[in-house]
Amino acid sequence: MSPSRANRRRALGVMAGSALAAWGVKISRAAAAEADTATALIAELIGSSPLREGREGREGGIRLTIPALADTGQSVPVTIDVDSPMTANDFVKNIYLIAPRNPRPLVASVFLSPLSGRASFTTRMRLAGEQQVVAIAIRSDGTHCIARAQVVVAVSACLDGT
């Protein structure tokens, strides 16, 4: 092999390496940005509301039911149940459903009233890849509770670069 060819090969190798490194940095930056956005969003939703301590096995009386493995991110069934008597003095005001890695992390904001009878909400959501889905409930007394569930998504929604 001639020296010039070897040099060219080395130069190409270096270029490819730096491109890969740049790509890696871009990915980790994007992940960090996602995490920041989600953290900021959760902080904004909770505001100054104190966390209600939960009973064993139920974080603050909220339960997030979602499959651990979703075949497709296009439609993942999700249920949020909150323990509450739903009386005029003690009811759940809001339930938020958050997918931190989605392009729009706040998936749904549900507003309830004492007439809702039971603080429960079921829907089907999109998931852009594996992530930890978050559910937050805000009670009429100002406290909140939060539940998280890790979901593996076999085929992501948003395959088109979002």
Place this chain on the structure above:
Amino acid sequence: MANARLSVQDKATRGEVVPVRLAILHAMETGFRRDIDGRAITRNVIRFVACRYAGREVWRADLSSGISANPYFEFFFRADMSGELELTWEDDSMEKGLIRARIEVAG
């Protein structure tokens, strides 16, 4: 409108907590997809769904593109009087939807 289905019982005893199931035929277009010529497809999602019962709003949900196409919702209300259950929604193209059911409360 024929583009939605509402499932709710037609009779209840006073104070009963009644489930409501609603399915709407809607693409819930995210705004992130592109058509065959590479042009972005305009976002068109149902922005909110609201439930009124006997003239009072009992439940409401603000939605984003994170809700699947043909959205499905299940929630509850406490049947305290006979009346009309009225579900309304609106999408980004300002198209409105409405579906109703009557519930008779005994006792």
